[in-house]
């Protein structure tokens with residue numbers, strides 16, 4: 678196989694869960710651009726004005742975990758089993774930004790762990806079990822640097838942002854799930870990796886952005902395209918010996 682063809686994802690079937698989000702939209706766009714067939718899955722009803730024969734839209738609300746198996750089976754009966762599953766959803770409660778140590782309530786903590794961590798766990802298991810029939814696949818879970826290192830509360834000083842106790846628990850759980858799944862599903866040629874992304878620039882306050890930038894080696898925040906291209910690499914045969922990795926996409930934040 679020629680060097681460049683190892684990176685090809687042409688005609689691969691990709692499920693992008695959270696396909697209508699900041700990272701999801703760019704992921705859908707770039708996988709399509711590189712010839713993949715994409716099913717964009719989200720709880721929101723997505724705009725169907727992009728007439729691309731390689732793109733379809735499906736609706737799943739992962740908060741209804743009892744229904745997840747049925748919902749994925751419905752999609753798979755129409756499209757076939759995906760070669761690649763990317764979870765970039767961000768399920769959360771309406772009081773999610775009150776999950777700091779000072780403000781958090783037990784009920785919100787429990788609900789968010791269930792919504793986010795448990796839906797990542799259960800949907801990855803459902804898809805991995807399906808991929809066994811395909812004799813392989815690549816699962817990519819969106820995690821965070823905050824599943825690896827602690828948040829630095831000082832970057833939030835005098836902003837409306839706070840550290841999140843729950844986020845560290847959720848992303849830490851996704852990181853260990855990645856290792857555990859890669860160990861079990863390796864014999865089925867299913868690779869499981871997570872992307873530990875740093876903060877994505879999304880018009881945060883200047884104060885926060887400047888503090889954030891100064892903590893990275895590359896002097897900038899990430900963008901959604903950085904994440905999408907890492908997913909393409911982890912989806913392609915170029916990464917065929919990579920599984921169980923916590924893929925650090927952080928501009929050097931965690932090296933300091």
Ligand SMILES: NC(=O)c1ccc[n+]([C@@H]2O[C@H](COP(=O)([O-])OP(=O)(O)OC[C@H]3O[C@@H](n4cnc5c(N)ncnc54)[C@H](O)[C@@H]3O)[C@@H](O)[C@H]2O)c1
Pocket residue numbers: 694695696697698699700701718719720721737738739740764765766767768769819820821822873874875876877878
């Ligand atoms: N944005 C960042 O700075 C950043 C950094 C590191 C990691 N991440 C991780 O990347 C992932 C995506 O982040 P984002 O910034 O693109 O989020 P986002 O909020 O822009 O998009 C998330 C998408 O998930 C969908 N979603 C929410 N609840 C859902 C549910 N119950 N069922 C199905 N879909 C649901 C939303 O409709 C939305 O389209 C998250 O897991 C997040 O933790 C984000």
